[in-house]
Amino acid sequence: MTSSVTKQRRRLCACVAYVYGSDILERVVGSSMLKHVFLTGPPGVGKTTLVQKACEALSSSGVGVEGFYTEEVREGGRRVGFDVVTLAGERGLLSRIRGGPAASHSKHTVGPYAVDLPSFERVALPLFRNLRSAARSSTKVFVIDEIGKMELFSQSFVRAVSQTLDSPCVILGTIPVPKGRPLGLVEEVRSRRDVKVFHVSKENRDALLPDIVAALQECLQHSAA
Helix, strand or coil, X not given: XXXXXXXXXXXXXXXXXXXXXXXXXXXXXXHHCCCEEEEEECCCCCHHHHHHHHHHHHHHCCCEEEEXXXXXXXXXXXXXXXXXXXCCCCEEEEEEECCCHHHCCCCEEECCEXXXXXXXXXXXXXXXXXXXXXXXXXXXXXXXXXXXXXXXXXXXXXXXXXXXHCCCCEEEEEEEXXXXXXXXXXXXXXXXXXXXXXXXXXXXXXCCHHHHHHHHXXXXXXXXX
């Protein structure tokens, strides 16, 4: 059934493109199918801060928000790793500088950091399971901050994100800027027609919040339709 609907939609899109042109198709499809919002930009530019501010704005307007974000861990002014933190306040270790006691058993590394995959999965994966088991709601946004190299060591996480992208749930997430070898799931997110990607820079980060919240409200409206 789904395959048949998809084929019909593709034929319809082809007809629209043929009669009215690809620009019109892009406007119609892009505006009618927006489901998710992602932020991208260099490390430390403020993506997580914007995610947190957007969550506060959504919560204050009555929208349910769940998920997790990634937070730097510093000791003596020096970054020593990252933690994964749920919006409910649960915290788990994501990575630490290699050689330290917290990273002594890790097989996965990114730069100077050793990734604690069991700790990350213990905190993050139940959020996806809870999302699938909960009653579907058109007034809920799920936060995934971020889909990066460290998180992508977990194949269970990759599967959970892929399933959530294709679900009715609205995602507010972050992805890294392209660098080195492409990351499959990141590029999939970046190229999806139902994803709005905001590029965050030091120059625009203070002005982006209203646009991000407006895009999420549009996603919620489409989800409820």
